[in-house]
Amino acid sequence: MKLGIFGGTFDPVHYGHLILAETAREACQLDEVRFLPAYSPPHKQNQIITTGKQRVEMLEFATAGFPEFVVDQRELKREGTSYTVETLSEMTEQFPEAELHFLMGADSLIDLPNWRQPQRIASLAKIVAVNRENSSHEDLHQVVSNLPDSIQRSVIILEMPPIAISASDLRLRISEKRSIRFLTPRPVERYIQEHGLYRAL
Numbered sequence: 001m002k003l004g005i006f007g008g009t010f011d012p013v014h015y016g017h018l019i020l021a022e023t024a025r026e027a028c029q030l031d032e033v034r035f036l037p038a039y040s041p042p043h044k045q046n047q048i049i050t051t052g053k054q055r056v057e058m059l060e061f062a063t064a065g066f067p068e069f070v071v072d073q074r075e076l077k078r079e080g081t082s083y084t085v086e087t088l089s090e091m092t093e094q095f096p097e098a099e100l101h102f103l104m105g106a107d108s109l110i111d112l113p114n115w116r117q118p119q120r121i122a123s124l125a126k127i128v129a130v131n132r133e134n135s136s137h138e139d140l141h142q143v144v145s146n147l148p149d150s151i152q153r154s155v156i157i158l159e160m161p162p163i164a165i166s167a168s169d170l171r172l173r174i175s176e177k178r179s180i181r182f183l184t185p186r187p188v189e190r191y192i193q194e195h196g197l198y199r200a201l
């Protein structure tokens with residue numbers, strides 16, 4: 001079994017996330033992609049994030065009808081700071097037969113050496129990376145070549161057309177009463193409106 005693991009804040013989930021997940025599913029022939037909303041991401045600790053329950057509900061709406069996409073709440077249940085290395089160790093025990101693939105955008109890959117035990121992360125899972133809106137495919141290759149060899153060996157780079165969508169841009173747009181149509185699935189957009197999320201930054 002090939003398992004995709006996609007960690008993030010998902011505050012809120014948007015089409016950049018979904019296209020990344022689908023690109024990886026297809027290219028790496030993943031049987032399943034698990035979306036793991038972080039309880040408290042180490043790099044976003046000073047930011048107020050929407051409750052876990054609301055981020056999960058938005059993820060459930062975004063992935064509904066796609067059986068290969070699963071929302072996994074383990075980091076929310078574990079509470080505390082969400083360290084990827086802990087999550088991957090846990091998943092290795094739970095799915096001993098599975099080949100784990102950890103999905104991320106270029107910004108996360110640049111930051112990976114600063115995460116807890118990056119070498120161990122790279123030994124537990126293949127790191128599947130895509131470029132982001134502000135980075136080209138060539139930049140991504142450059143980022144990879146700057147990583148320690150032990151991490152580089154585990155990286156798979158995927159071609160994806162840059163998708164200029166970020167959760168921070170969505171939050172900014174909402175706070176400025178601007179449109180978020182076509183940036184996230186309609187049910188997520190409706191959920192945000194109904195719950196009055198992100199009206200103040």
Ligand code: ATP
Pocket residue numbers: 007008009010011015016017020103104105106107108130131132133163164165166167168169
């Ligand atoms: P924020 O703008 O609040 O920082 P975000 O849009 O980057 O949020 P996260 O939940 O922090 O969303 O991202 C989870 C993962 O998805 C990260 O690895 C990030 O690089 C990746 N990602 C998010 N948006 C895109 C996108 N448009 N293209 C490619 N990767 C993306």
